Amino acid sequence: MRPTRLARLRQFVLLALLFNLVYFLWAEDLLRGAGFGPKVQREPLRLERQINPQAVKIQKIDLQFPGDAALASAEGPCLQSDPLEQGKASLLRQSVSPLLPPEAWAMTPATLPARWIIYIGQYYSPLTIASKRAELAALNITVEALTNPELELGLSLGHFTSQSAAATALEALKKRGLRKALVVQERPETLGAVMRVRLSDAALQSKLDSLGAELANTGWQPCS
16 A cells, blocks of 8 residues: 555655754764764864974064154053954054054054963854854853864864963863863964054044944053
């Protein structure tokens, strides 16, 4: 007796549900005991294959401007940014240049320290990422944005300036129920820049405030 159309539809739905269930178990690495599972990306070995530290050469880029000497002799409070990556420093320079007089600002080279993160990944599906975000939210663990595209799809649970500090923080998170997290280097020590601005009057402060997003997360503080 041939199955009816409704029976065939039910069979198709059951097969689709079964396939999705098996894929979820596979993606979550729950079938590893049976000999099945996604290819595991282990850190930092994967990064060591991609980046040869001995081959990395830091090139010094002259980010100093004629306004640097004038800035030191000008009057008014001085503010300086945290060390900026070269891309952000270039964007900030382009924004400030038409707004502030040359003697009111300067940009000089600075070193950005190496950055380590607590990392979960890599995953192969945005659905898995969403599921992990929900698990972490239930544990009250904050997720940060990744700045290294090599680590996508993955999640950062905090950034640190030393590997030991990241390892200590990871142990604390494990006690709260975190599983399968690693400490990896998100970026090596790199050359960046620091911007200094001399606010000689309220008009300059107003122009600085008008930059908005370009000044976000620059960590402005009194000049050292």
